[in-house]
Structure formats: C-alpha cells, structure tokens
Amino acid sequence: MSKRKLIGRVSATEKYPSSCDDFQFWLSDDAILSPFDIVRVENKTGDSITYGVVQDILHITDGTGHLSAER
DSSP: OOOOOOOEEEEOOSSSOOOSSOOEEEEOTTOOOOTTOEEEEEOTTSSOEEEEEOOOOOOOOOOSSTTOOOO
C-alpha cells in the first residue's frame, strides 16, 4: 500500500459547519482533486476515520471582483 499524503485540513465555519453528512476542507497548493475522488479524514479522537466523496470544488476569495489581483 502506498504512503498516504496530507492534502489539506478540514474547516468548519458558522455558514458551513461540519456534520456526519457534510464537511468542507482546505487543500494544499499542490493538491489536485476531481469530483468523485474519495478523501480519508482521521478524526481528532484518533479512533475513527471518515471517508468522503468530493462533490464540488470551490475557490472563494475576498476579492471584490474577477479582475482583483491575487496575492
């Protein structure tokens, strides 16, 4: 079996909380995912693992418009 690579971190906000049915996560800059990929999340308790299927890929910024410069 290949060594697993950390690709990101689970993130929860007031607008997008984590639940048993849905969770959001940040990706590292070099990670590449596609819809229907499966991700594995080790829960903080250490005795539980969650698997998820990628449904949507979003990129949200605080830019005011499409032509705002990225930093």
